[in-house]
Amino acid sequence: MANVTLRNVRKTYPGGFEAIKGIDFEVGDGQFCVLVGPSGCGKSTLLRMVAGLETITGGQIDIGGRVVNEVEPADRDIAMVFQNYALYPHMSVYNNMAYGLRNRGMAEAEIKTRVSEAARILELSTMLERKPRQLSGGQRQRVAMGRAIVRQPKAFLFDEPLSNLDAKLRIAMRVEIRKLQRRLSTTSIYVTHDQLEAMTLADILVVMNAGVVEQIGNPLDIYQKPATTFVASFIGAPPMNLMPLQSDELKSQLPASEAGILGIRPEDFVITNENVAGGVALGLTVEAIEKVGAETFVYGSRQNVAQGVAANPGDLPPGEVIVRVPGAVGPAIGERIRAVAARDKLHLFSADGRKRVEI
Amino acid sequence: MEKSTVFNNRLLPYLLLLPQLIITVVFFYWPASQAVWQSFLREDAFGLVSEFVGLENYTTLFAQPEYYKAMIVTVVFSTLVAGLSLSIALLFATQADKNLKAAGPYKTLLIWPYAVAPAVAGVLWFFMFQPSLGMLSRPLRGMGIDWNPLLNGNHAMALVVMAAVWKQISYNFLFFLAGLQSIPRSVIEAGAIDGARPMRRFWTIIFPLLSPTTFFLLVVNIVYVFFDTFGIIDAVTGGGPAGATTTLVYKVYADGRLGGDLGGSAAQSVVLMIIVIALTAIQFRYVERKVQY
Amino acid sequence: MVEHRPLSDFIAYAILTLGILIVAFPVWLAFVASTHDAATVVGGHMPATPGSQALENYYRAVFVGGSRTSREPVANMLINSFVSAIGIALGKIFISILSAYAVVYFRFPFRKTAFWIIFITLMLPVEVRIYPTYKVVADLKMLDTYAGLVLPLIASATGTLLFRQFFMTVPDELLEASRIDGAGPFRFFKDTLLPLSVTTMAALFVIQFIYGWNQYLWPLLITTKDSMQTIVIGIKKMLVSQDELAEWQLAMATAVLAMLPPVAVVIFMQRLFVRGLVQTEK
Numbered sequence: 001m002a003n004v005t006l007r008n009v010r011k012t013y014p015g016g017f018e019a020i021k022g023i024d025f026e027v028g029d030g031q032f033c034v035l036v037g038p039s040g041c042g043k044s045t046l047l048r049m050v051a052g053l054e055t056i057t058g059g060q061i062d063i064g065g066r067v068v069n070e071v072e073p074a075d076r077d078i079a080m081v082f083q084n085y086a087l088y089p090h091m092s093v094y095n096n097m098a099y100g101l102r103n104r105g106m107a108e109a110e111i112k113t114r115v116s117e118a119a120r121i122l123e124l125s126t127m128l129e130r131k132p133r134q135l136s137g138g139q140r141q142r143v144a145m146g147r148a149i150v151r152q153p154k155a156f157l158f159d160e161p162l163s164n165l166d167a168k169l170r171i172a173m174r175v176e177i178r179k180l181q182r183r184l185s186t187t188s189i190y191v192t193h194d195q196l197e198a199m200t201l202a203d204i205l206v207v208m209n210a211g212v213v214e215q216i217g218n219p220l221d222i223y224q225k226p227a228t229t230f231v232a233s234f235i236g237a238p239p240m241n242l243m244p245l246q247s248d249e250l251k252s253q254l255p256a257s258e259a260g261i262l263g264i265r266p267e268d269f270v271i272t273n274e275n276v277a278g279g280v281a282l283g284l285t286v287e288a289i290e291k292v293g294a295e296t297f298v299y300g301s302r303q304n305v306a307q308g309v310a311a312n313p314g315d316l317p318p319g320e321v322i323v324r325v326p327g328a329v330g331p332a333i334g335e336r337i338r339a340v341a342a343r344d345k346l347h348l349f350s351a352d353g354r355k356r357v358e359i
Numbered sequence: 360m361e362k363s364t365v366f367n368n369r370l371l372p373y374l375l376l377l378p379q380l381i382i383t384v385v386f387f388y389w390p391a392s393q394a395v396w397q398s399f400l401r402e403d404a405f406g407l408v409s410e411f412v413g414l415e416n417y418t419t420l421f422a423q424p425e426y427y428k429a430m431i432v433t434v435v436f437s438t439l440v441a442g443l444s445l446s447i448a449l450l451f452a453t454q455a456d457k458n459l460k461a462a463g464p465y466k467t468l469l470i471w472p473y474a475v476a477p478a479v480a481g482v483l484w485f486f487m488f489q490p491s492l493g494m495l496s497r498p499l500r501g502m503g504i505d506w507n508p509l510l511n512g513n514h515a516m517a518l519v520v521m522a523a524v525w526k527q528i529s530y531n532f533l534f535f536l537a538g539l540q541s542i543p544r545s546v547i548e549a550g551a552i553d554g555a556r557p558m559r560r561f562w563t564i565i566f567p568l569l570s571p572t573t574f575f576l577l578v579v580n581i582v583y584v585f586f587d588t589f590g591i592i593d594a595v596t597g598g599g600p601a602g603a604t605t606t607l608v609y610k611v612y613a614d615g616r617l618g619g620d621l622g623g624s625a626a627q628s629v630v631l632m633i634i635v636i637a638l639t640a641i642q643f644r645y646v647e648r649k650v651q652y
Numbered sequence: 653m654v655e656h657r658p659l660s661d662f663i664a665y666a667i668l669t670l671g672i673l674i675v676a677f678p679v680w681l682a683f684v685a686s687t688h689d690a691a692t693v694v695g696g697h698m699p700a701t702p703g704s705q706a707l708e709n710y711y712r713a714v715f716v717g718g719s720r721t722s723r724e725p726v727a728n729m730l731i732n733s734f735v736s737a738i739g740i741a742l743g744k745i746f747i748s749i750l751s752a753y754a755v756v757y758f759r760f761p762f763r764k765t766a767f768w769i770i771f772i773t774l775m776l777p778v779e780v781r782i783y784p785t786y787k788v789v790a791d792l793k794m795l796d797t798y799a800g801l802v803l804p805l806i807a808s809a810t811g812t813l814l815f816r817q818f819f820m821t822v823p824d825e826l827l828e829a830s831r832i833d834g835a836g837p838f839r840f841f842k843d844t845l846l847p848l849s850v851t852t853m854a855a856l857f858v859i860q861f862i863y864g865w866n867q868y869l870w871p872l873l874i875t876t877k878d879s880m881q882t883i884v885i886g887i888k889k890m891l892v893s894q895d896e897l898a899e900w901q902l903a904m905a906t907a908v909l910a911m912l913p914p915v916a917v918v919i920f921m922q923r924l925f926v927r928g929l930v931q932t933e934k
Contacts (some may be wrong), residue, residue: 103559
């Protein structure tokens, strides 16, 4: 059994900064867990604590049922794929993969078998004698994975392995990683800041922010029922529209509740003049249009609501709403439209954004 | 690499170059070519007549036992100083690289001997080991060693080696530390995760990746011993006793002082020139070509 | 070190501290010797702690000179060392920045040749050509002069290479903008390039100052008058008899004084020093 369990794990740096503020979750044997969150949320730190590269200030980490807090990385029986691959520059591809096995005293014959097999799976068989500097980014990435695979460890740890690849390669490698992991059924923990990678790879998704877990669960569950406004705006692109329940337009359409913020995803709007029972309708003036081929994104400003400047960079300015329209035909700039969302597509949150409120 | 935008003045660049070119020609090329020319001449006893003798000065030189002795002294000296100072410096560098909080001050406190003149270093060590009043001579004598660098060639060599190593450690330390710190930390972490303990990591990952620095320092240390140790030798032993600490450079100086054999002295200089050029060429060719990551 | 082993950290601190002690010991001893009187130092049982003669020894060394042979007071030697070290440092900076400027920012016939002529000087330090260079200096009547001490040592190419390397990293756009603004080579150099080069010049100054201050063989050869000696040679001459009758405490005081300026420069300008060292060796 190679599950990984974290119990009330904390990390405080000397100097007082608390990077991880008490995290609990469990990754079952063979599951693919993704830690996702913005830069600085602590996801890499957490991964490195599982690897043994950072000390644990409080709490407990188990790998395969064994408490590993005091165990050195070499003895934890884990393998890690680094963001910059961290291949040994002076060794050939073969030796890069063989190094870990040699350290454990494995016989050369068996090393050869394992390395050849991994090379075959990863299509590296013709490159075994090359040095890392002679390889492309994608090839180096595969060698890094090969190095992890041959060890047949209890868990794979991935630290943003695709960040340094160009967009097209990233998509291809994403699929390869998933296929590989399914085939090998090794417990995996994967760190990324890219929510799309997170959604497509995870069995279990852990959304992190500022050292705490905002939500854990199945990616689709998180997408459909985000627990906080942070998760709501982080998962899904373009981000969910979040509107404070202050204007008459909204208050008149929603029943009284202790909710303070309304969230509606761009893809849940329909532009129509019909009424939808129990839903919400917004009057918008179209400010900008983005046509990407299969769909069109309409940026509209709400009528009767104060416009302003976004509080944080990357957020939508208050009063601006994104609506997704399938296909390549959309309204014109300056046009007034009516965007409607059905009741079951509404997300309500408390005024501080920390709690989900049911309608 | 060239600049794509330049000025087009005709005369100005030459004027700018003039100071350096003049100095270089007058104090470098002219003397150097003089030395080469003179190495093929022999003067008579009064310095009045010179005759061209081809390679005779060189053959005489290589037939001299003192010359061979100087060569051996230089080689032994280089090996000892390079070996010792590189090993000790590497040890210090690896310890300082361990992410210690106080590494900054330690670094400052280890590099300042670079600023001490070789001659002064020699004087300091001589003071410590002077046969009668040196503070460290007493314990040596207490151990039964009849310590006397003024009379015993091996002792003299040991003393000079110690002074040279002492001074050279800081330079090597600086470069080793820089080399160690340029190895990406993630590669070392990968090694740890791959099951390599610190010692194994050092020999299988860190040391190989340090090899360009090591090679560079090896050449620099050898050149240092050949030339910069003149001050140490002159201050401590004056080349003695009986030539036990006379390196090739020192021999050029000493022979010149005695006067007389200008041709032979020039020949020695030329041999040294060839050795340095060879060492520098090796350094450029091999160090520049080494592993980049 | 990835693992967290307190014992290993302790050993590291221990080794480094030992290193610092070993490195400091000879200098400490010299300092101690410079603070005792002659009898204590020479008697063979000098203690390891400073004595009370510091003021007297240093005063004698600096202003009076030794009594055994007619030696110059150290004050003169210090001045000579300062003048020659600063002369070498400034001289080198001056000629090499001009040459580097010419080679990088101008196109002219024999540009590459000029560069190689300068570059080759890297390969031969002064020790290899001492006697011929001595003859040249003597012929130019520069023996026992500051010019003779300084000029032959500024001939090498380290500075030129350093500045050339630096100029290569200066973006072309700066020059283009300057030219559009109507600046010629002088203005560009004075207003743009020079201010940018200040740290490089400082780093080179530090290295060359130390190099010049610590020169031994060359000053030894070309200074015959005691009044032109540098302090580094002066120390050696104090020990000329190499026996215990030399005035060791004065010699040690002189040694301490000889070490102070360059060591102070290294310690207080450490960053510049390291930078200069690393860059000139590339």
